[in-house]
Amino acid sequence: MEGIGKVIKTTENKATVLIENAPSCKACAFSKFYRLGKEEREIICWNRKDAKIGDIVQLYTSNKNFFIATALNFVLPLLILIGGVLLGKNFFRTELAGFAAGMGSMAIYFLTFFFINKKALKKGILLPEIEKIIKRKT
Numbered sequence: 462m463e464g465i466g467k468v469i470k471t472t473e474n475k476a477t478v479l480i481e482n483a484p485s486c487k488a489c490a491f492s493k494f495y496r497l498g499k500e501e502r503e504i505i506c507w508n509r510k511d512a513k514i515g516d517i518v519q520l521y522t523s524n525k526n527f528f529i530a531t532a533l534n535f536v537l538p539l540l541i542l543i544g545g546v547l548l549g550k551n552f553f554r555t556e557l558a559g560f561a562a563g564m565g566s567m568a569i570y571f572l573t574f575f576f577i578n579k580k581a582l583k584k585g586i587l588l589p590e591i592e593k594i595i596k597r598k599t
Contacts, residue, residue, distance in 0.1 A: 464520045465595065466504070468512045476508035476591060478518060507590040515598030522589040530587050533574070541570045 466480035481501045504520065512518050542563050549562020581587065 463522075463592070464504070464589075466518060466520065468508075468514050468516045468518055469503070471508060471512070471514060474508055475505055475585065475588070476512055476518075478504050478506055478520060478591070480504055480520070504589060506588050507585060510591045510594055512591050512594050513598060516594050517596040518591045519593050519595055520589045521592040526587045526589075538567060538570055541566050 464478075464480045466478040468476050469479045470477035479501055480503075506520055510518070545566030546559045546563035548559075548566075550556060550559030552558070552562075
């Protein structure tokens with residue numbers, strides 16, 4: 462996964478880059494979940510190339526990191542929901558209990574994911590990286 466954007470903020474060894482959504486994003490089914498009607502998005506990434514505010518940069522995310530992030534955001538929650546519904550329905554023998562168990566397990570997952578994601582963001586796990594500086598701010 463690659464993208465081109467403008468650095469809008471820098472801190473220590475990370476940068477926040479404003480990326481305009483590519484035309485291919487509009488055709489992507491996942492874009493409905495993360496675009497939320499916006500034409501651009503902010504991405505925090507590693508800044509090992511010493512990019513400055515205003516620089517135009519190219520970002521890179523490895524396929525491995527992309528698939529791990531996709532699994533954590535889409536696949537794992539779906540599996541947890543299905544597992545919670547089946548467990549609740551089979552254990553309590555009612556569909557309402559299955560629904561409640563599914564929703565409860567999703568709530569626990571997202572609360573856990575929220576706090577883990579904060580720590581992962583600080584450590585830089587799964588962050589994209591500035592691959593090269595295309596144009597320096599003059």
